[in-house]
Amino acid sequence: ANINLRYIFLQKNEFVQFAKVCPLKLLLWYKVDPDFYMRVIGVVELLGALLLFLGPRPMQIFASFVLAVVMVGAVQTLYWLNAAPQMMVPASVCLILLLCNMNLLRKGTVHAKAA
Numbered sequence: 001a002n003i004n005l006r007y008i009f010l011q012k013n014e015f016v017q018f019a020k021v022c023p024l025k026l027l028l029w030y031k032v033d034p035d036f037y038m039r040v041i042g043v044v045e046l047l048g049a050l051l052l053f054l055g056p057r058p059m060q061i062f063a064s065f066v067l068a069v070v071m072v073g074a075v076q077t078l079y080w081l082n083a084a085p086q087m088m089v090p091a092s093v094c095l096i097l098l099l100c101n102m103n104l105l106r107k108g109t110v111h112a113k114a115a
Contacts, residue, residue, distance in 0.1 A: 012038065021080040023073065044070060057105055064102035071095035 012034065019034040044066065051063035074091035 017081055018077050021077055023076075041070065052101075057108075061102055061105045064098045064105065068095055068098040068102065071098060 015034040015038040019032045019037050022032045022037060024030045024032055048063045048067040048070070051059045052067065055063060071091045071094045075088050075095065078088050078091070
């Protein structure tokens with residue numbers, strides 16, 4: 001396993017900041033554990049990606065919607081942390097692509113893989 005431990009440490013430090021402006025904390029006054037928050041987001045993204053790639057059309061639409069909500073949350077989090085605008089570009093591009101994909105799936109123009 002050639003995992004760069006410095007990268008993992010930096011990622012955990014970012015999630016400490018992200019947890020400070022997590023919507024659960026701001027709306028419900030619930031203190032979010034950064035490690036738990038990072039794991040939940042990772043699991044949601046992984047499951048969403050698997051459903052988007054392997055699931056039937058209704059699940060692909062649902063996965064696109066869930067991942068789009070995660071991307072909106074990512075942009076909103078970066079905005080609340082006063083991050084540089086270029087930090088929001090990857091999540092914004094992902095959001096636009098997910099919305100386009102959801103629209104194409106809904107209209108039936110994207111063909112599912114033949115079994």
